[in-house]
Amino acid sequence: MNKKKKDVEQEGAMERLGISLANWSEKWFPDAYIFAAIAVVLIAVVALIMGRTPVEIGVDFGTHYWDLIPFTMQMAFIIITGYVVASSKPVHKLIARLAEIPNTPKKAVAFVAFFSMFTSLISWGFSLVFSGILIKEISRRVDGVDYRAMGAAGFLGLGSVWALGLSSSAALLMATKASIPPALYEISGTISMSQTIFTWQNLVMIVVLITLSVWIAYVSAPSKEKAKTAEMAGIDYSRIGTLEKEKMKAERPGEWLEYSPILTLLLVGIGSIYIINVISQTGPIAALNLNNYNFMLLMLGLLLHWTPRNFLNSVSNSVPAIGGVLIQFPLYAGIFGILMNSGLNDMAVKFFLSISTENTFPLIAGIYSAILGLFLPSGGGKWIVEAPYLLAAAKELNVSMAWIVQVYNASEALPNMINPFFMLPLLGVLGVKAKDLAGYSILQLIFHAPVVLFLVWILAKTMPYIAPIFE
Numbered sequence: 220m221n222k223k224k225k226d227v228e229q230e231g232a233m234e235r236l237g238i239s240l241a242n243w244s245e246k247w248f249p250d251a252y253i254f255a256a257i258a259v260v261l262i263a264v265v266a267l268i269m270g271r272t273p274v275e276i277g278v279d280f281g282t283h284y285w286d287l288i289p290f291t292m293q294m295a296f297i298i299i300t301g302y303v304v305a306s307s308k309p310v311h312k313l314i315a316r317l318a319e320i321p322n323t324p325k326k327a328v329a330f331v332a333f334f335s336m337f338t339s340l341i342s343w344g345f346s347l348v349f350s351g352i353l354i355k356e357i358s359r360r361v362d363g364v365d366y367r368a369m370g371a372a373g374f375l376g377l378g379s380v381w382a383l384g385l386s387s388s389a390a391l392l393m394a395t396k397a398s399i400p401p402a403l404y405e406i407s408g409t410i411s412m413s414q415t416i417f418t419w420q421n422l423v424m425i426v427v428l429i430t431l432s433v434w435i436a437y438v439s440a441p442s443k444e445k446a447k448t449a450e451m452a453g454i455d456y457s458r459i460g461t462l463e464k465e466k467m468k469a470e471r472p473g474e475w476l477e478y479s480p481i482l483t484l485l486l487v488g489i490g491s492i493y494i495i496n497v498i499s500q501t502g503p504i505a506a507l508n509l510n511n512y513n514f515m516l517l518m519l520g521l522l523l524h525w526t527p528r529n530f531l532n533s534v535s536n537s538v539p540a541i542g543g544v545l546i547q548f549p550l551y552a553g554i555f556g557i558l559m560n561s562g563l564n565d566m567a568v569k570f571f572l573s574i575s576t577e578n579t580f581p582l583i584a585g586i587y588s589a590i591l592g593l594f595l596p597s598g599g600g601k602w603i604v605e606a607p608y609l610l611a612a613a614k615e616l617n618v619s620m621a622w623i624v625q626v627y628n629a630s631e632a633l634p635n636m637i638n639p640f641f642m643l644p645l646l647g648v649l650g651v652k653a654k655d656l657a658g659y660s661i662l663q664l665i666f667h668a669p670v671v672l673f674l675v676w677i678l679a680k681t682m683p684y685i686a687p688i689f690e
Contacts, residue, residue: 244569255547262554266464266561276557283556284549287603290398291548296513297386303520303538305529310523311352312503316622318356324364325440327357331435332372334428339376342516346376348537351648363443368652371659372436374645378636379428379658379667382628383421387622389602389631390415391509396690398509400603402559407620414621415628421676422669424629474569477528483521490518555603562581567608568615577616581679584609584623585630585672592634601631619682626675633671633672636664 263276271279304310317334321327324677339346350373358364382389392398395408415421441447477483494515524530557563575583588605605627612625635661642653 223283241288246683248671252543252547255550259550259554262557262563266557267564269561269563269566271561277558279556280553283559284553285546286400286555287552290392290509290603291544293398293509293513294388294548295544296517297342298344298347298541298544299534299537300513300516301342301386302344302348303533304347304516304523305345305352306533306536306674307520307523307529309351310632311475313350314349315356318353318360320363321357324361324443324446325437326442327361327364328368328372329433329437331369333355333429335376336380336432337376339379339381339386339575340425343377343381343384344386345516346381347374347645349373350376351645355650356595357446359612363446363448364648365441365446366448367655368422368436368440368446368659370649370651371656371663372440373649374635374642374656375432375436375663376659377642378632379432380425380632382423382632383416383428383625385416385512387416387628389606391512391600391628392602395509400555403603403607403610404689406607407641408689410621410688411677414619414685415624418625418682420622420681421625423678424674426627427670429666431666433661435666436659439659439662439667441528457606466554477531478526480525482527483525483530487509487518487522490514490521494518549681551601551604558604560652565608568611571608571612572615575616577618578680579618579676580613580618580674581622581626582672584613585675587631588627588630589668589672592631602627614687618679619684619685621685622675622679622682624680627672629675633668636660636667644687 259280263280266276266279267273278627315367317330322331331350334353335350337344338349354369354373357369358366368444389408390412393407393415394412396409398403399407399409422559494511498509519534521530524533558567571583571587588601588609591605592601609619609623611628612618639656642656646656
């Protein structure tokens with residue numbers, strides 16, 4: 220009886236903390252672009268202090284501004300393909316069936332949290348749209364669910380395990396020679412995904428973080444009596460983010476091919492030949508680089524939408540969600556240029572070497588990556604900035620460079636909890652603002668941060684150093 224009373228008191232404390240943080244974030248949260256702009260200014264000021272002239276800094280920034288265009292398009296396509304797959308009729312029907320399972324507000328929030336994280340292991344773009352649709356479907360079936368708690372639960376994949384899964388920007392980049400900047404390749408070579416996400420150490424982190432997150436989501440979700448529902452906030456989920464109604468047949472002769480599956484089947488057939496050939500030549504793990512990953516999802520999206528018109532409608536609906544990626548990734552490329560040409564990169568390597576040992580470096584790298592993520596909210600773009608000096612330091616200290624990629628993956632997700640950049644696709648589907656979700660995300664961060672840092676430190680002891688592999 221005493222244990223039950225203690226559990227109830229604990230849930231009540233978590234509820235109160237969650238509500239307080241949610242109310243605070245509604246007043247004080249800025250836009251993601253502001254964080255990236257601040258980072259450019261700070262790096263430029265440091266370069267200026269180090270002796271770089273304003274003209275040199277400007278040239279470094281502008282010269283490298285477009286260096287990440289191929290990578291930017293790859294990241295944009297992760298969002299597009301994820302949206303296309305999640306918004307297809309077969310997947311939408313599956314979501315509707317899943318939404319019938321939870322029957323209380325707390326169970327609903329925990330249910331969304333689990334599927335947000337589980338689907339993020341497949342694709343973070345898919346997770347955001349899948350979670351958004353799931354939230355809308357559940358809100359129509361379960362009364363008294365706090366829309367802020369459930370929305371934050373829908374974002375949990377991006378704040379916890381997404382970078383430990385198949386769409387990990389850093390892991391995919393390091394496995395794709397064509398995507399690695401030459402200066403970085405000279406340090407690291409390529410790093411196979413069999414050394415990063417396909418390891419038992421990575422699986423341990425995934426299981427621990429999912430279990431922790433679902434528990435927090437459950438105990439912190441407000442009861443029906445204390446909840447702030449979507450209706451209270453004036454949000455109508457029956458209208459916001461609703462999938463466009465599809466015409467079933469052509470109205471003019473010129474539209475016939477748009478509403479026929481013939482071209483879809485031919486394209487998917489041709490694409491499947493390529494996929495089978497790549498896998499047969501390199502194996503499934505080596506075949507999973509950024510380009511092939513996006514290509515596979517694209518073919519799946521084509522098949523699920525069946526006709527070109529349905530597919531194109533879905534692509535059009537996904538485009539607003541990639542605006543943040545397109546406008547902010549060039550900023551990260553500019554920062555990379557300032558870092559490399561000003562000597563800041565070499566200084567960073569020396570700094571990490573001076574404060575680290577083989578034992579402590581994974582922990583220090585994790586703390587650093589988490590803090591920098593407040594200003595550079597980008598899994599892939601931020602890795603381009605950090606990788607040259609983190610991997611160079613790891614190399615000097617004989618620390619596994621592959622594990623440093625995973626240290627980065629686990630740690631860089633933490634600031635996503637309070638930085639709205641990756642929330643954008645979910646916000647568009649739900650018709651809410653980042654400040655609505657940030658309170659409950661911050662609550663998750665309070666628990667996640669020490670657990671993640673402990674895991675990246677203790678598991679590093681099981682990862683041996685492997686010399687760079689140059690193709």
